Amino acid sequence: MGNVPAKESPPNSGGRSRSSTYSGSGGGPFGPNGSSSSARRNTTSSAYHQSGGFLNGIANANDKRSKKTEEKDRLHRKHLLGLIVRYTENVDGGYLAPFGTYKSNLDYNCDIVRGLIMKRRLAPFYTPLQDFDESWTNEELIVILNQLPLHSIETAYSNEEEEDDIDNHKIHKSTNFYRRQEQKAKLKELMLQMKQIQKEEENKYLEIKSSSSVGQRSVELSSNDLLLRLYRNATECPICFLYYPENMNISRCCLQPICTECFVQIKRLDAHPPHDEEHNSRTNNDSEDLPHTLISEPAHCPYCASSEFGVTYEPSLDICTGFGGIKPGKFRSVDESNDDAIASSSTSPSPVSPRKAVKPRRKSSLAINTPGVISIDMIRPDWEAKLASARNKLARKAATASAIHASNLIMNADEDSYSPSDSRRNVGSSALSNVEQRMIEEALRLSLLDEEERRAKERREERK
Numbered sequence: 001m002g003n004v005p006a007k008e009s010p011p012n013s014g015g016r017s018r019s020s021t022y023s024g025s026g027g028g029p030f031g032p033n034g035s036s037s038s039a040r041r042n043t044t045s046s047a048y049h050q051s052g053g054f055l056n057g058i059a060n061a062n063d064k065r066s067k068k069t070e071e072k073d074r075l076h077r078k079h080l081l082g083l084i085v086r087y088t089e090n091v092d093g094g095y096l097a098p099f100g101t102y103k104s105n106l107d108y109n110c111d112i113v114r115g116l117i118m119k120r121r122l123a124p125f126y127t128p129l130q131d132f133d134e135s136w137t138n139e140e141l142i143v144i145l146n147q148l149p150l151h152s153i154e155t156a157y158s159n160e161e162e163e164d165d166i167d168n169h170k171i172h173k174s175t176n177f178y179r180r181q182e183q184k185a186k187l188k189e190l191m192l193q194m195k196q197i198q199k200e201e202e203n204k205y206l207e208i209k210s211s212s213s214v215g216q217r218s219v220e221l222s223s224n225d226l227l228l229r230l231y232r233n234a235t236e237c238p239i240c241f242l243y244y245p246e247n248m249n250i251s252r253c254c255l256q257p258i259c260t261e262c263f264v265q266i267k268r269l270d271a272h273p274p275h276d277e278e279h280n281s282r283t284n285n286d287s288e289d290l291p292h293t294l295i296s297e298p299a300h301c302p303y304c305a306s307s308e309f310g311v312t313y314e315p316s317l318d319i320c321t322g323f324g325g326i327k328p329g330k331f332r333s334v335d336e337s338n339d340d341a342i343a344s345s346s347t348s349p350s351p352v353s354p355r356k357a358v359k360p361r362r363k364s365s366l367a368i369n370t371p372g373v374i375s376i377d378m379i380r381p382d383w384e385a386k387l388a389s390a391r392n393k394l395a396r397k398a399a400t401a402s403a404i405h406a407s408n409l410i411m412n413a414d415e416d417s418y419s420p421s422d423s424r425r426n427v428g429s430s431a432l433s434n435v436e437q438r439m440i441e442e443a444l445r446l447s448l449l450d451e452e453e454r455r456a457k458e459r460r461e462e463r464k
Contacts, residue, residue, distance in 0.1 A: 073186070080194045082110025085125070085151040087205045090322035091117050092315060093222050093230045093245070094124020098261045100156030101128065101240055104194070108264045108379045118323045120315040122374050123249045123260045128242035132234045145227045150205040157195040219329035226321065226331040237262060239302060249311040252373050254304040262302075263311060266376055268383050269297045294391050296383055299376040310375035384460065388453040395449050399442050 083104055085097040096114045098106065116122035127148050136144070212218045222230075230245040237244055237259040248257040273293055299309040321328040377383060 100152035
């Protein structure tokens with residue numbers, strides 16, 4: 001079959017003819033054997049496969065990002081559940097979760113703190129008294145203690161004022177803005193769920209207290225003897241000014257008392273450059289050193305400002321209830337038959353108070369690595385990972401800025417290369433060499449950061 005004749009142009013086309021795009025075996029105006037059509041089909045097929053692979057890559061990346069987000073949300077939910085106070089999780093008259101004196105946005109490791117409390121290495125989260133008067137009788141003190149809630153829900157889960165997002169004042173919102181809004185809404189919903197769970201625990205607590213008749217108190221609740229043993233000589237925490245049982249944590253440096261709720265609030269500063277003037281003058285001249293010099297200063301004592309803040313705890317020898325001991329409702333005083341034993345406990349010395357019997361140790365004997373000292377880094381062991389993450393983030397930011405600067409240099413060098421002047425060509429060549437050198441340096445620096453992060457991860461795994 002030969003080529004199909006070209007169709008005639010319509011009268012209004014000015015007499016110009018249009019070649020047909022159809023061809024047979026004999027070739028046509030676009031090349032023999034329809035090579036142009038075949039090339040277009042091959043190009044289209046290749047583009048289709050390439051776009052398919054590109055879309056698959058995007059889908060896989062989105063899937064990984066989605067799984068990572070789900071895992072992060074799961075861990076966050078688990079952490080918040082660890083902050084729920086449950087009356088069944090009792091240790092020596094206290095609990096494994098904070099009362100709620102502060103906001104519930106605590107970032108300490110719940111599993112570690114709960115384990116330390118159950119091992120009696122850290123004081124439990126005791127329910128605090130707003131005030132205390134030594135003249136109160138035992139009956140008055142018991143009435144006050146029995147009226148205390150399990151958790152300060154409204155204080156811990158009160159609505160915080162949201163920070164103003166800079167994109168709120170922009171006409172065109174960025175993609176990150178909508179992502180941030182989605183995260184805020186998700187967090188708000190999660191906090192409402194935790195608040196509801198805590199309310200349910202509070203209702204269970206009130207129900208079991210109301211159902212317990214006089215003289216037949218539930219064994220899951222602290223007995224009156226236990227409450228009097230703990231709160232008869234209540235001590236004020238110098239930080240939150242609330243009253244707790246006298247066997248509180250003691251700072252290793254200046255031997256000051258501190259409740260566990262205040263202790264878990266203390267943490268390292270976020271990663272930042274050193275404050276010394278020598279470093280600042282050096283980094284101002286060479287900002288590329290900044291990612292490597294970020295530091296995270298250890299927590300300082302809130303009393304004497306000593307570095308590497310840590311505490312010790314010595315539990316009362318006559319109290320072992322809840323986890324690893326008897327039911328808190330079964331605790332009885334040493335001489336239950338003597339009604340005056342408890343009444344006179346306010347004036348007579350406590351039957352056991354190991355801390356009073358032990359002579360104060362000097363600071364040198366309570367170093368941060370001394371067995372029994374609980375440091376801030378122990379309850380927040382991820383500080384090294386956060387520091388490495390901050391350094392990598394700043395390094396990527398610096399690398400991006402360097403890449404943009406290098407791109408501008410290349411563009412300027414290309415423009416100069418078209419100039420007839422030999423001197424401009426030499427300047428362009430020199431600029432290109434400088435760009436290559438800087439890009440090599442950036443690659444080496446990022447490689448060193450990755451290696452440092454890998455070694456830090458190995459050290460964390462060895463510690464575990």
